[in-house]
Amino acid sequence: MVQSKFRRLGMLLFSLSLVMLFVTIPSVQANSEEEDDQDDGVEVVAHRGAAGYAPENTIAAFEKAVDMDSDYIELDVQMSKDGQLVVIHDTTVDRTTDGTGKVGDLTYDALRELDAGSWFAPEFKGEHLPTLGEVLDEFRGKTKFLIELKAPSLYPGIEEKVAKALEARDMDDPEDDSVIVQSFDFNSMKMFNELNDDVPVGVLTWKSEDLTPEALEAFTEYADYVNPSKSKVDRELVNQIHDLDMGIMPWTVRAQEDVQPLMDAGVDGIITDYPDYVPEQSEEDED
Structure with a gap:
């Protein structure tokens, strides 16, 4: 009789333990998912390449960015007088080369002869202005690309040329947002999205x-990212953008103390001249 009572008590305790197990498993899973979300690493976007360490928008700067394990290289695209897609930030060549004049007034042969490295440091003498095609061909598979159309209103048809450059390399349907096209010109981004809605689009502001x-x-009608100045970013804005299923990668970090507030706000990427300012993910975070 006593053994029977103990046996029933044991079965009851066993049943209760099973109930508790099924109740706690979803809770543990939910907490694990929340921790995973919190531990997701921020993408490191090397602004104009690693522009803090090498002359911006040159092969040297992009190589440095890759060497520093950047997730993306950011680059600016304009168009030469003869329709070549050239990588340079300013609409004139005066600041970053030994030449003068507007990018759109010079042929690519003339642009190619310019020294785009000496202004930064003597060891970079002879760096030239690359084409978009050169950068894509050289770094494809080594990093991802954030391509900014700079002053596209000056270059009618640049959206189609960039779309065709990607298509020619089978990069027009990128996985994991490995290619993003962005601009301050919203109409240009609408146009690009109409040309190819498989390539993610970002708006800068x-x-x-x-x-x-x-x-x-x-x-949300055409963009996948909203990439504002870092001065505009807080947790509320990040949440609003995420709630609309868009990403956010603010710009441009040039001081180490600016990194953590952006990470705390939950941004998806940080556009920076100094890729090493953004902490590396631990192996645990990457898992």
């Missing part, structure tokens, strides 16, 4: 009026 709930909602 420093204006508060572009970050209202209404403006963000409008971006």
Whole structure:
């Protein structure tokens, strides 16, 4: 009789333990998922290559960015007088080369002869202005690309040329957002999205009026990223953008103390001249 009572008590305790197990498993899984979300690493986007360490928008800067394990290289694309897609930030060559004049007034042969490295440091003498095709061919498979169309209104047809450059290399349907095209010119991004809606599009802005709930909602019609000046970023903005299923990669970090607040806000990527300012992910985070 006593043994029977103990046996029933044991079965009852066993049943209760099973109930508790099934109750706690979802909770553990949920907590694990929350921790995974919190531990997701931020993408390191090397601004104009590793522009803090090598002359911006040159092969040397992009090589340095890859050597520093950047997730993306960011580059600026304009168009020469003869329609070549050239990688340079300013609409004139004066600041970053030994030449003068507007990019769109010079043929690519003339642009190619310019020294785009000496202004930064003597050891970079002879660096030239690369084409978009050169950069894609050289670094494809080594890193991802954030391609900015710079002042596209100056270069009618640049959206189609960039789309064709990607298509020619079978990069027009990228996986894992390995190619993103962005611009401050929203109409240009609408046009690019119409040409190829498989390549993610980003909109750049420093204006508060572009970050209202209404403006963000409008971006969802064609954009996948909203990439504002870092000065505009806080957790509320990041949450609003994420709630609309878009990503956010602010720019441009040039001081180490600016990194952690952006990471705390939950951004997806940080655009920086100094890729090593962004902490590396641990193996545990990557898992």
